[in-house]
Amino acid sequence: MGWIETSIMARRGVSGGANGTTHRLSEEDQGEYHYVYGPYAKPVMRIAPGDTVEVETLDAFGGAIKSEADLPSQVLNMPFVNPQNGPIAVEGAQKGDVLAVQILDLLPRGPQPAGTTALIPSFGALVADGLQMLNVPIAERVKKMEVTPEGGVKFSDRVTLPYEPFVGTMGVSPEIEAVSSLQPDYWGGNMDCPDVAPGAVVYFPVQRDEAHFFIGDCHGRQGDGELCGVAVEIPATVTVQIDVIKGWSIPGVRLENEEFIMSLGSARPMEDAARMAYRDLVAWMVADYGFEESEAYFLATQAGRMRVGNMVDPKYTLGASMKKEYLA
Amino acid sequence: MGWIETSIMARRGVSGGANGTTHRLSEEDQGEYHYVYGPYAKPVMRIAPGDTVEVETLDAFGGAIKSEADLPSQVLNMPFVNPQNGPIAVEGAQKGDVLAVQILDLLPRGPQPAGTTALIPSFGALVADGLQMLNVPIAERVKKMEVTPEGGVKFSDRVTLPYEPFVGTMGVSPEIEAVSSLQPDYWGGNMDCPDVAPGAVVYFPVQRDEAHFFIGDCHGRQGDGELCGVAVEIPATVTVQIDVIKGWSIPGVRLENEEFIMSLGSARPMEDAARMAYRDLVAWMVADYGFEESEAYFLATQAGRMRVGNMVDPKYTLGASMKKEYLA
Amino acid sequence: MGWIETSIMARRGVSGGANGTTHRLSEEDQGEYHYVYGPYAKPVMRIAPGDTVEVETLDAFGGAIKSEADLPSQVLNMPFVNPQNGPIAVEGAQKGDVLAVQILDLLPRGPQPAGTTALIPSFGALVADGLQMLNVPIAERVKKMEVTPEGGVKFSDRVTLPYEPFVGTMGVSPEIEAVSSLQPDYWGGNMDCPDVAPGAVVYFPVQRDEAHFFIGDCHGRQGDGELCGVAVEIPATVTVQIDVIKGWSIPGVRLENEEFIMSLGSARPMEDAARMAYRDLVAWMVADYGFEESEAYFLATQAGRMRVGNMVDPKYTLGASMKKEYLA
Amino acid sequence: MGWIETSIMARRGVSGGANGTTHRLSEEDQGEYHYVYGPYAKPVMRIAPGDTVEVETLDAFGGAIKSEADLPSQVLNMPFVNPQNGPIAVEGAQKGDVLAVQILDLLPRGPQPAGTTALIPSFGALVADGLQMLNVPIAERVKKMEVTPEGGVKFSDRVTLPYEPFVGTMGVSPEIEAVSSLQPDYWGGNMDCPDVAPGAVVYFPVQRDEAHFFIGDCHGRQGDGELCGVAVEIPATVTVQIDVIKGWSIPGVRLENEEFIMSLGSARPMEDAARMAYRDLVAWMVADYGFEESEAYFLATQAGRMRVGNMVDPKYTLGASMKKEYLA
Structure with a gap:
């Protein structure tokens, strides 16, 4: 990925190159999965900045929906959904730093059909009961889908x-x-944004010593x-390289890929998320790309x-984004 | 535009082909521009379904901002902004029909720099006073830009x-x-959606006899x-072909181009606009493309x-859209 | 109503006393009712500032729901609901003035049960289909209620x-x-606020010559x-005294009664209406009651x-309100 | 408080009478205050259902604003604001039960002026920067106020x-x-609702063994x-009697006093909080007061x-409420 050399990360002195150690975090290594993002769980692994980790994630249902006959209301046990791997402690990361997470690869795991989607009572944008x-309520329904890189x-x-x-x-x-x-929130979490994909570097504002990184909930699309x-929920093997950028303070999640930079906002109502995203994009353009504020x-x-x-x-x-060609 | 032959319009028996009369609606023809979408203005023109009209629109400021020194608070006279051409009466259109408007061309008019944008007091997504x-308030500012099809x-x-x-x-x-x-609303109006562009057909639910079509506020981008x-506000010459589809009742604005179909929702808060758009897209997929509702x-x-x-x-x-390749 | 002598109205030189002419606007006088607030209808009556008008209003359904068997979806003809009396032209009122409307009395009219409420498809705060x-959809239902001043x-x-x-x-x-x-909006309209009641003076920002006042949609509670x-929709006889306050410019509807002053905001989402109301209340306290802004x-x-x-x-x-005892 | 005998609590077999032990939780007893509502802190005290606790709370600033010269941006250390007493473990309380908290008394503590309010950068309903x-940003400001039960x-x-x-x-x-x-949320927290006052019983849905009750942030008004x-932030001594109601499952916070019952909703945008509150009030009227749903x-x-x-x-x-006189 040649663009990495000209990325924000590189401009701040972090290579992003794959020169660190590669770790593996299998289901067995993980043991107990987590259902909160917080400082109270013991790290499952400690890595150095620049290291790569291959993580075996569960799907958002923890594998509980095995067939289209497994209705969510029967097999799910709230609030124990959306299991997460981690926390992974990153040496040297401190509050006020940025954790730069480069997504290198993401592959489905396990037997086919690997993908699951569902209509869950009291949940979803077009149903009333959650509101x-x-x-x-509308009827529950589960759909299983075969998901492969080559077959789609x-x-x-x-x-x-x-x-x-x-x-x-x-x-x-x-x-x-x-x-x-x-x-989801300023620390990341359940953003469900399709740009958080292989080929992107995601920047998170570190809130505590060693950051404590979590990951899970992979989607086929x-x-x-x-x-x-x-979404198309899949168990997956996801490979990420994790770096620490010292002395860069950001208010929320940012993302960069070959084509654009993006600021993410998470809030309700939706316009507040949109404002938050655009407000940070404008601030980013001013701070790192030399634009006067009204020009940005x-x-x-x-x-x-x-x-x-x-x-x-x-x-x-x-997520509010700007093409890099307009920032040059 | 070969896709027109397989469009919804064509499937409902309207050719969309340029076989009607071509009319011109110049600034002089228009005379007094309009600042409301409503039934109380006398039509400036009456056309037959299938006719084409070339319209000379003013920019959103009615041309009042002639240079970067013309501050909006000094030269604008609210509520007389966003002047509209029309109304154009379309023979045979009745409440319950659809007006299909194919955008054929859109060119800037007048002296350069033709484009204007501005920071207007009490207006904009990142300023407080409107809320x-x-x-x-933040400072007012006007920016003038040269806008041409070839030079961008x-x-x-x-x-x-x-x-x-x-x-x-x-x-x-x-x-x-x-x-x-x-x-903006279910009848169209100030949607400011970049997909309402040359190459698209926009479908409006007719609310009264002869529809009374309005158009204005063109943008360079x-x-x-x-x-x-x-936006990049420009005076323009815009060319549209207007058809009537009898017996197609839609709850709001829809759009179609070579690549996708789109339902538009206008509401506050933003999630209600998003729900409205997706809800209608689902309904459209069910009605015209044979999907069962939960599948859509x-x-x-x-x-x-x-x-x-x-x-x-x-x-x-x-606007919520679906690629046509998934609807086949 | 002794407090009128110390009201904002009085402080601006308008007596509010019943020294003008009393007019009657019966159903027959009104003839055709109106379904929009706008400048395109011919005034049904012209009065002088200080005059009183007794108005015969229809209920919000125009009387179409005569029994609990009359389902809204069958007897209503959208958008022809919420019929309004007026417009009443008020001599001398101009854009930038305030129309002060004192509600003197409100009595149910017609045969009992005079009150109607209903569950209407696609409408209401706890139903999904409007969203x-x-x-x-939930089932339609009509409830008829006897409504009298003495019996409740x-x-x-x-x-x-x-x-x-x-x-x-x-x-x-x-x-x-x-x-x-x-x-509802800054000009008034369908505010449905229970403080717009006998004993209150409501202040409206005049938008055009002679104001053109509309009224309708009375509620038993x-x-x-x-x-x-x-609400408890009733046909009614409502008596209002109408004055003009020159040289008082307000951004939206305000209200005053013996106990408090109130600013009304109409917007979506709800917090924007709340902010609008409180923002104007603060401005009012600064302008008319001598508070420094942060103190207000x-x-x-x-x-x-x-x-x-x-x-x-x-x-x-x-509506955001402040007790007068704290404004003294 | 005679109405307690006819309260929901009493109807479910809990007396609410002051027949338990009275505990005191002083500043010294509390030691370290808490800044999150969660299961990870060790209980500071364990009580039996029916016991009373007198709690010494700090003000929302932990006492850091000692004079009008102490600006929030200088003396506050985010996120360590709004310190809470607790958690208090309540024997026998389990997920699915209700914790009934009767507020018996609330008195200001410490030297006068005991009350503090402030304009804090990036915070407040009428400032832009939080949005x-x-x-x-608007200027910071602190106001100190004398607060006593007798002097107001x-x-x-x-x-x-x-x-x-x-x-x-x-x-x-x-x-x-x-x-x-x-x-704030379904478990209570920072609701800032003035009805959570002496004379009320507040019902919370227990989420874990022994409930773990927190309390703080008292207001003079x-x-x-x-x-x-x-608000008018004060350090206080607040006295509460805490009971457990077995076998009553509620989705969020409810409240009852002599005059009314109330359901509280916490959400954004504001209409979602309003719907949540009213939806639960309707459900409560159906379940405990015998109303058919559309009638409620x-x-x-x-x-x-x-x-x-x-x-x-x-x-x-x-908070959506209904007077008890209409529920009889």
């Missing part, structure tokens, strides 16, 4: 979709809170907004892009 | 952006209301959300796209 | 509620828009928020009250 | 307000999350919405009251 309505996502006999995998949930521990892995609340505001107005990550989680996540 | 805050948008010495023109405001008259041309509230909901979850048109107008406009 | 959901509202065999009548919809014409009488979307902000924080008028209409209406 | 805006709140030379004390933050531990004491984000929906529409607790915290809290 405290009087209507009768076999959505149905009629439709096959491209394999465009990404990490649904990833981030660092808050300083004193321990928050459900279903929720997803549309904007994760409409029904459940104008350029975001004329050339900014907005990705709707999720519109179903406890906070909605949107 | 009833106690803070001091000369944003600054440093940045040139592609010319990607679209129609900011377009639609039909409500039945009994006359609503500001600054507002715009980012998602129209962040500061003002699942497919929108895994493959839907969401475009944030505007996040600054009285209602926010978002 | 574009996939759920099956006979809600059911089990519950009788006090007669606490108010005007659901009232205001002035916008300058160029004609907006559905179902919507209503809880905060008008939860299901339909502090006092609103410690002693402000917030009334949720409606949480069902196209914009939600909330 | 990610580009505007310059000495707001200024001009204004004295009644002493109407309540508990700003109170609740039970979530099951696996540890959430900032600045946030507050207006609806806690507009600037800071109608009655809430015509007689429900809505209290805006806070419109500044990470979730807004609103």
Whole structure:
């Protein structure tokens, strides 16, 4: 990935090159998975900045939905959903630093059909019961899909979709809170944004010593907004290289790939997430790319892009981006 | 545009071919421009279904901002902004029909620099005063830009952006209301969605006899959300072909181009616009493409796209789309 | 009403005393009722400032729901609901003035049971279908109630509620828009706020010559928020005295009674209506009661009250108030 | 308090009478205060159902603002604000039970002036910076006020307000999350609702063994919405009697006093908190007062009251209430 050499990471003195140790975090290594992002769990592993980790993640249901007959209301045990690997302690990371996580690879694991989506009672953007309505809930339903890099996502006999995998949930521990892995926020978490994909570096603001990195909830693909609340959920092997950038303080999650830089905002209502994302993008353009503030505001107005990550989680996540060709 | 032959329009018996009369609606023909979408203005022109109209639109400021020294608070006279051409009466159109508007061309008019953007007090997604805050307003500013199809948008010495023109405001008259041309809604209006561009057909639900079509507010380009509230505003010549589809009842604006179908929702908060858009997309997939409802909901979850048109107008406009290759 | 002598109105030189002419606007005088607030209708009556008008209003359904067997989906003809009396032209009123409307009396008219409420498909704060959901709508239902000043509202065999009548919809014409009488905004309209009651003076910002005042939609009573979307709707005789205050410019609707002053905000999401209301209350305290701005902000924080008028209409209406004893 | 004998608590077999042991939890007993509601802290005390506890709370700033010269940005150390007493373990309480907390008394502690309010940068309902805006923040300011039960709140030379004390933050531990004491949610927390006052019983849904009760953030008084984000903050001695109701499962916080029952909802945007509150009130009326659901929906529409607790915290809290006289 040649662009890494010109990335923000590189400009701040971090190579991003694969010169560290490679660790493996298998299901067995992980043992007990976690359901909160917080400082109260003991690290499962300690790594050095620059190291790479291959992680075996479970799907968002912890594998409990084995067939289309396994209804969520029967097999899920709230709040024990969206299991996370970690925490991985990163040596030297401190509050006020940035953890730079480069996603190198993401592959489905386990028997086919590996992909699961579902209509879950009281959940999803187009159902009433989650919004405290009087209507009768819609019917539950599970759909299983074959998911492979080469064959894509076999959505149905009629439709096959491209394999465009990404990490649904990833981030660092808050300083004193321990928050459900279903929720996204400034530390990352359940952002469900399809740009958090192989080929991207994601920047997280470290909140505590050694960062305590969590990861899970991989998706074979997803549309904007994760409409029904459940993407193409897969158990996966995801490979990430983790670096620490000292002396870079950011208010929330940022992302970079070959094409663009992106600031992510997580909030409700949705316009607050959008404002948060664009406000940080403008600040980033001013700080790192030499734009005067109103000029950055104008350029975001004329050339900014907005990705709707999720519109179903406890906070909605949107990402405001700017093509690098306009930042040169 | 070969895809027109397989469009929804064609499937409903409307050719979309340029076999009608071509009319011209110049500034002089228009005379007095309009600032509301409503049934109380006398049509400036009556056309037959299938006819084409070349319209000379003013920019959103009615040309009042002639240089970067013309501050909005001094030269604008609210509510007389966002002037609209029309209404154009379309023979035979009735409440319950659909007006299909194919955008054939869009060119800047007048002397260069033709493009204007501005920071307007109390307006824009990242300023406080429009949200009833106690803070001091940010400074006003105007930026003028050269805009040509071949040279693009000369944003600054440093940045040139592609010319990607679209129609900011377009639609039909409500039945009994006359609503500001600054507002989008189910009848169209100020949607500020960049997909309302040459190469698209936009479908509007007719609300009254002869539809009474309005159009204006063309943009040389715009980012998602129209962040500061003002795109690259240009006076333009826009060419549209207008058809009537009998017996197709739709709840709001829909759009189609070679690549995708899109449902547009306009509402606040933003998630309501997003839900409205996706809800109609699901309904459209069920009605016209043979999907069972939960299957359409699942497919929108895994493959839907969401475009944030505007996040600054009285209602926010978002468009939910599905690629045609997944609908085949 | 002795407090009128010390009211804002009086301090601005308007007596509010009943020394003008009294007019009557019966159903027959009105003839055709109106369904939009706008400048395009011819005044039904012209009065002088200080005059009093007794108005015969229809209920929000125009009387179409005659029994509990008349289901809304069958007897209503959208958008022809919430019929309004007026417009009443008020001599001398100009854009930039305030129309001061003192509510003197409000009595039910017609045969008993005079009161109607209903569950209407796709409408109400606790139903999904208005929010574009996939759920099956809840069942329609109509409830008729006897409503008298002395006997109160006979809600059911089990519950009788006090007669606490108010005007659901009232205001002035916008300058160029004609907006559905179902919507509230800065000009008034369908605020559905129970404080717009006998004993109050309501202040509206005049938008055009002679103001063009509309009134309708009287309620026998209503809880905060008008939860299901339909209050105790009654046909009524409502008596108002109408004055003009020159040289007082206000951004939206204000209200005053013996106990408090109130600023009303109408917007979505609800917090924007709340901010709008409190922001104007703070400005009012600064302008008319001599508070320094941060002191007014502090006092609103410690002693402000917030009334949720409606949480069902196209914009939600909330009223922020301050007791007069703290303003002395 | 004679009404306790007819309360929901009593109807479920819990006396609420002061027949248990009285404990004291002084500043010294508490030692380290807590800044999250969660299961990871060791209980500071274990009590039996029916016991009473007198708690010495700190003010929301932990006493760091000693004079009007102590600016929040200088003396506060985020996230260590809003210190909480507890957790208090309650014997026998289990997930699925209700913790019934009767507030018996609330008195200011310490030297006068005991009350503090402040304008804090990036915080408050009428400032822009918390909403990610580009505007310059408003100036910080601190106001100190004498607060006594007999003399009230000495707001200024001009204004004295009644002493109407309540508990700003109170609740039970979530099951696996540890959430900032600045946030309200279904377990209670920072609701900032003035009805959580002496004379009320507050019902919390227990999430884990022995409930783990937290309390802090007492207020000398507050207006609806806690507009600037800071009430009349006081260090206090608050006395509560704590009971356990077995076999009563509730989805969120409920409250009861002599006059009414109330359901509290905490969410963003504000209408979601309002819906949540009303939805639960309707469910409560159906379950415990024998109303058919649409009848409860109608009655809430015509007689429900809505209290805006806070419109500044990470979730807004609103309370929907019904007078007991209509439930008889």
